[in-house]
Amino acid sequence: MTLTKIIEALLFSAQKPLSIREITAAIRGAEDDEFGSNEFIRVKEAEVAAALEQLKIEYIEQGRAFQLTEKAEGWQLATDPSFAKWVRQLFPAPKPARLSAPALETLAIIAYRQPITRADVEAVRGVNIDGVLQTLMERGLVKIAGRAEIPGRPLLYETTQFFLNHFGLRNLDELPNVEELRKRNLPVARVVAPPESPESTQAGTTGSG
Structure with a gap:
């Protein structure tokens, strides 16, 4: 033995x-x-x-x-x-639909810059990603990772364990050119503070008098 x-x-x-x-x-x-x-x-x-x-x-x-x-x-x-073509004969199943180019681009941005807000991804891509993001979440490639500590506290997104398995990675450090791309400056969403309510403005004026 x-x-x-x-x-x-x-x-x-x-x-x-x-x-x-x-x-x-x-x-x-x-x-x-x-x-x-x-x-x-x-x-x-x-x-x-x-x-x-x-x-x-x-x-x-x-x-x-x-x-x-x-x-x-x-x-x-x-x-x-x-041997895949022979093994597949034992497990017939419809081929999963491939990810579209916009979905792959969005997934790449999230993978290299996670955790990241939807607005920041849209700032890089220049288009709305609501539909694409929903697809990535339904495929189990992306998940919610919490909320950002900025005004409005938007949701943060990150890749999943299934993402690593799907692309044959042990961890995120095995992403191609990971160090170079993480350091590259990319556009970010403009953070706008919520306007003050009339009540808070009035209270501040009263207090200063």
């Missing part, structure tokens, strides 16, 4: 990506049975990480039909993309 074989069994049985911490906990938590004792009860996360890398290389060298991939949530076994 080897550590890589145990990890392979866990990944094969899992219904979702497994983090190194989850894999380590599963290995440590196994109880002795008729097949033997748990000799990996003190395994370390660093050892699991090294075994994962070893397993990944082995699959590549052996030219297997599946591969070990690292996603934002953890590690997962997946079929090699070159």
Whole structure:
């Protein structure tokens, strides 16, 4: 029994990506049975990480039909993309509609400048994005991230975990040219303070007298 074989069994049985911490906990938590004792009860996360890398290389060298991939949530076994046309025959489903160019542009602005208000995105694009923003939220690519601490407290938007999975990213730092584009100055919406009410103006005048 080897550590890589145990990890392979866990990944094969899992219904979702497994983090190194989850894999380590599963290995440590196994109880002795008729097949033997748990000799990996003190395994370390660093050892699991090294075994994962070893397993990944082995699959590549052996030219297997599946591969070990690292996603934002953890590690997962997946079929090699070159076999996709055959695997798809087992899971017939309508192809999802592609995002339009305006939607992709809006998504890119949010991804690189998040959290960001709708008005700031519109300042960059120069057009209203209500419909596009709704589409991105319905697709699960964008979500509300709170409110901005400016007059009117507009909603802030950011990308989701599904966004990372969809584009094969582990985190936002893997976005192309991320540092350069984050530093670039882009147009922002003009913040206008709400007008004072007649009551507050009158109160201020009375107080000054």
